[in-house]
Amino acid sequence: MFQEERLEAILHYLQDHQRISVQDVVEQFGVSRDTARRDIVKLEEQGRILRTRGGAVLPTLTKKSYSYQERMQLDLGGKRSIAAIAAGLVKDGDYLLLDASTTVQLAIESLETTDHVIITSSLAAASSLAAKKGFHVKLLGGDVHPEDQYAYGSRTIENLSDYHVDKLFIGACGITPHGLVSPSEESGYLIKEMMKRADQVVVLADHTKFGKSMLYRVAELHQLDIIVTDQKPSADLLEALQRHEVELLVADDLHK
Numbered sequence: 001m002f003q004e005e006r007l008e009a010i011l012h013y014l015q016d017h018q019r020i021s022v023q024d025v026v027e028q029f030g031v032s033r034d035t036a037r038r039d040i041v042k043l044e045e046q047g048r049i050l051r052t053r054g055g056a057v058l059p060t061l062t063k064k065s066y067s068y069q070e071r072m073q074l075d076l077g078g079k080r081s082i083a084a085i086a087a088g089l090v091k092d093g094d095y096l097l098l099d100a101s102t103t104v105q106l107a108i109e110s111l112e113t114t115d116h117v118i119i120t121s122s123l124a125a126a127s128s129l130a131a132k133k134g135f136h137v138k139l140l141g142g143d144v145h146p147e148d149q150y151a152y153g154s155r156t157i158e159n160l161s162d163y164h165v166d167k168l169f170i171g172a173c174g175i176t177p178h179g180l181v182s183p184s185e186e187s188g189y190l191i192k193e194m195m196k197r198a199d200q201v202v203v204l205a206d207h208t209k210f211g212k213s214m215l216y217r218v219a220e221l222h223q224l225d226i227i228v229t230d231q232k233p234s235a236d237l238l239e240a241l242q243r244h245e246v247e248l249l250v251a252d253d254l255h256k
Contacts, residue, residue, distance in 0.1 A: 001029060007043055014049065014058045021055035078206040078230040081251035083107035086169065086204050086228045090116075094166045097194055098125055100150035100187075101171020103204040108169070119163055121150045121190060138163075145187075152186050157193050168198035172205035174212030175233070177240035179221050181214040188216040200225045207231035221246055 001009070006029050013028065014020055025036035040056045043049040049056040079102065086107035090096065093115045098104050100122035108118065108125065114134030120126050126139040142156030170191055174181040180203065182188035195201050201224050210233040221244040230251045232238060241248055 003039065003042070006031070006039055007046075010039060010043065010056075011048060011058075014056070019052070019055060019057050024055065078251075079103045079106055081230050082204050082206060082228050083110055085249050085251055086202065087111050089202060089226070089228075090167065095119075095164075097163065097165040097168045097198055098122060099168075099170040099191055099194060100125070100148055101169075101204060103171050103206070104169045107204060117165075119160075119165065121152065121156060121160075121194075123149045123151070148187070150187075152190055156190060160190075160193055160197060163197055165198050167200045167202055168194055169202050169204060170194065172203050172209045172227075174209050174214045175203070175205055175227070175237070176211060176213055177221070177237055178217065180218040180224065181212065182216045182218050183214045185216045188218040191218050195219060195223060202226045202228065204228050207233070210234065210237055220244075 009029065010020060010025060013024070022033055022036045022040065025031065025039060026033055029036075031039075040049065040051055043056065044051050050059055082103055083106035086104075087110045090111055090113050092113045094113070095117045096108070096119070098108060098118060098120040100120075105122065105125045105128060109128060109132075116134060117136045117138065118129055119138045119140065120129075121140045121142075123139070123144065126137050129135050130137045140151045140156050140159045142151035142159065143153040144150075145152055172180055173183055182191070203224055203226070205227060207230055210229075221240055224244075224246050226247045226249060227241065228249045228251075232248075232250055232252070233241070238248070
């Protein structure tokens with residue numbers, strides 16, 4: 001077996017077992033300990049594993065973030081199924097607060113209710129919703145994030161503090177048994193402040209966000225009221241959601 005083939009096989013082993021030792025590599029692939037160590041060093045140099053004492057593990061932190069335009073193209077089918085269920089949670093006359101999630105934007109664009117005041121940090125959502133009949137849209141002020149097209153910073157937080165709404169709709173970069181997480185402290189802190197301004201917190205998250213661990217914890221699970229998703233999460237996360245009394249609405253189940 002060539003080294004590149006062996007490296008891929010080591011990664012597959014890690015995906016199944018979470019951890020591999022030098023001795024595991026020796027036994028699984030019939031190589032010397034020196035060769036096993038070189039393979040692990042090579043994978044670490046490629047940024048694909050983290051070396052531990054006597055072996056390696058897969059990185060648990062998700063660091064990749066996507067721009068607004070990239071997020072609009074990701075799994076539109078799953079986003080639309082989530083958006084349809086989320087739209088059904090809104091009643092005539094609700095005051096709504098929205099983050100810059102593309103799934104949230106799809107949900108609000110599909111509303112058939114009316115008489116809404118909508119407050120958002122998202123430039124794209126404000127532009128899209130402003131012309132919609134029965135919507136009064138307020139755009140939070142602040143600095144503009146060039147890639148993600150939302151307002152942020154101290155001015156945004158100050159502006160936000162003047163409002164109180166019925167429902168907050170937010171997207172999710174990651175959800176773990178420990179809570180809602182974000183790769184960015186600045187966007188995570190803004191969402192944390194938004195949660196203080198709403199009677200009900202609704203998270204829209206497709207199944208790929210479950211189990212993703214990231215740099216900044218935005219909220220603990222008990223601070224969330226409803227999660228709308230397209231597929232059920234893993235058993236450990238499902239148990240954690242039930243323990244914290246978070247309502248889970250799953251598109252696959254509701255459409256059966």
